[in-house]
Amino acid sequence: MQWETVIGLEVHVQLATQTKIFSGASTVFGAEPNTQACAIDLAMPGTLPSPNAKAFEYAILFGLAIDAEIGERSVFERKNYFYPDLPKGYQTTQLDEPIVGAGIVDIALEDGTVKPIRIHHAHLEEDAGKSLHEDFIGMSGIDLNRAGTPLIEIVSEPDMRTKEEAVAFARKLHSIVTAIGIGDGDMSQGSMRFDVNISVRPKDQAEYGTRTETKNLNSFKFMERCIEQEVQRQIEVIEDGGTIRQETRLYNGDTHTARAMRSKEEANDYRYFPCPDLLPVHFTPEAIEALRATLPELPDARKTRFEENFGLSPYDATIIALDANTAAFFEVCAKQCDDAKLTANWLMGEMASQLNSNDLTIKDSPITAEQLAGLITRIKDGTISSKIAKKVFEAMWQGEGDADTVIEKQGLKQVSDTGALEKIVDDIIAANPAQVANFVNAEPEKRKKMLGFFVGQSMKASKGQANPQALNQILMTKLNQAANS
Amino acid sequence: MEPSEIQKLANLAMLDINEETAKETASSITDVLALIDQLQAADTDGVAPMAHPLDAVQVLRADNITESDQRDTLMTVAPQTDSGLFLVPKVVE
Known part of the structure; x- marks a missing residue:
C-alpha cells in the first residue's frame, strides 16, 4: 500500500x-x-x-x-x-x-x-x-x-x-x-x-x-x-x-x-x-x-531581491536568502567576483558540504567571502578549471592561503599554451596507435564519442591542468588530420 | 454532579478527600450548577465574553532587570536543598 x-x-x-x-x-x-x-x-x-x-x-x-x-x-x-x-x-x-x-x-x-x-x-x-x-x-x-x-x-x-x-x-x-x-x-x-x-x-x-x-x-x-x-x-x-x-x-x-x-x-x-x-x-x-516599521529585511523579501538583482533561480535564491549570514556572504562574494550563479553554486556545493561535514555554520568558515570570490575569479579568467578549483578550495579550507597563493605554490595553473598542449596530444597519439586506428576507421559521426578516451589520457598527462576547451580543439584537429591523411 | 466526578476533579487538583466529603461537595456544587444554568438562560448575543471582572487594561513593564539573586533567602523556606537546587521526591516520566 x-x-x-x-x-x-x-x-x-x-x-x-x-x-x-x-x-x-x-x-x-x-x-x-x-x-x-x-x-x-x-x-x-x-x-x-x-x-x-x-x-x-x-x-x-x-x-x-x-x-x-x-x-x-x-x-x-x-x-x-x-x-x-x-x-x-x-x-x-x-x-x-x-x-x-x-x-x-x-x-x-x-x-x-x-x-x-x-x-x-x-x-x-x-x-x-x-x-x-x-x-x-x-x-x-x-x-x-x-x-x-x-x-x-x-x-x-x-x-x-x-x-x-x-x-x-x-x-x-x-x-x-x-x-x-x-x-x-x-x-x-x-x-x-x-x-x-x-x-x-x-x-x-x-x-x-x-x-x-x-x-x-x-x-x-x-x-x-x-x-x-x-x-x-x-x-x-x-x-x-x-x-x-x-x-x-x-x-x-x-x-x-x-x-x-x-x-x-x-x-x-x-x-x-x-x-x-x-x-x-x-x-x-x-x-x-x-x-x-522596525522589521528588517525578511528572508522572503531577500529572496525576491536576489532573484531580481542577481538573476538567481527561485530555488537558489530561497536557499541562500534563508540565513542572514549566508546571504551576507553571498552578496559580498557575488559582487566581488561579478558572478552570482557561480557564487551560488559554490556556496550550495563545496561550501555547504564542508560546513555540513564539519558541523559548522558559515560564520565559522575558514574561507572568507573575499577569498571565495578570488577563487571564482580565477575560474572565470581561465587560470584554473572547475575541477582544479575544487582542489584549490580544499587547500584554502585547510588554511593554505588564498586562491592565488595555492595555485602558485602547488603549480596548478591551467595550461592553455597551444605549444605545450600540442606536445601532450602528440605524445598520446603516438603512444596509442590502436585507438588512433579505431578512430580513423570509425564513421565520422561516431568519432565524437571516441574522443573521450584521448581527452582523458591527455588530461591525465597534464595532471588535470590542461584547458579543456583548448585541449578538445587540438585533439579534434590532430585526429582528423590523421583520419584524412 | 456525582461524587465520582468530584473525586476525579480532586485527583486532578491533588486533593485527598474522603467519600463523605465527595458526597457533600457533589450536592453543594450541584446547587451552584443550578444557579449557573439560570445565568446561562440570559441572552448574551452581541456581548463580548468577559476575560476579567475589572474593566481595565493590563499595564506592561519595561524589560529591565529589577530582581537580584535572593537564592539563599528563598531557600530558607524550602524543606530540602542541595548544591543550589530545590530537592523534591523523585519524579521520572
Missing part, C-alpha cells in the same frame, strides 16, 4: 528578552542554579505577575513577519497541571485569544516550487524550570532559572507531507526568528524546540490517521530522524493489523530512539480558565504599525 505522511509542528521559541515574561529576573543562559529565580518565579504566596512589554512586542513582530492577524486584545489562561518544575501548579499561557492569529509561512521544495504552510496561531507563554534526576538518590533537583522565560509557541496546520517539508518549515521559522532578532536561535541551548505531530494514511484517503506527538526535539537532524522512524513504526503497526494509539512520545538524542511516555490517566485535562491575576493586554493598531 502507498502511504502518505501528515505532519504538523508546534514550535517553542524562547524570546531574547533581558527578563522573564512575568518578573524582572534575568534570563541569561548558564547561570548558577536558582540565582535567577525570584519570588514571582517561585510562586511565593502574595506575588503577582508583572508582564514584560518586550515579550509582547517580539511576539507581534513574529506575527507581522508571517502576515498574521495580530490580536489587538490578548488574554492569558491558566493551564493546570502538577510538576515540580512548575511552581505555580499551572502554566500561564494563551488559548482563545492569542497574540498572533492565523498566518502563512512559505517553504521552498527541492523541485523549486514554493509551498505555503498555514500557521494556526502563535501564543505567548512561560517556560518551566528544569528537573535533574541523576545526582540525588530518591530525589530530583529543581533549577528554576528557566521558569518564566518568555516563549512563543507557533502551531502549524498539518500541512507537511514529508520529513523534508517539515525540516524546511523548521529552518524557515528559524531564519525568520533570527532575522527579526526575537530569538537567538541557539538550538543547543534549547532556544528553539520542536514538537512533531505525525500520522500516516493510505495515499487516497481523505481523513487523517491517528497521530502521535513526539516532544522536545532540539535539532533539525533529530527531527528528520524522528519523523523517519515514527512513520516507519506507524506503517509497520498498521500493516501488521494493529492500530496507532494517540500518545506522546519522547525522543532521546543520545540513542536516537523514541518511546511512549507513561501517560497518566486524564493527563490531558488541563482545566483552562482565564487568569484572574492578569488583565487583557491591548495593543492599538498604531502601536502595531509602529512595530511593523
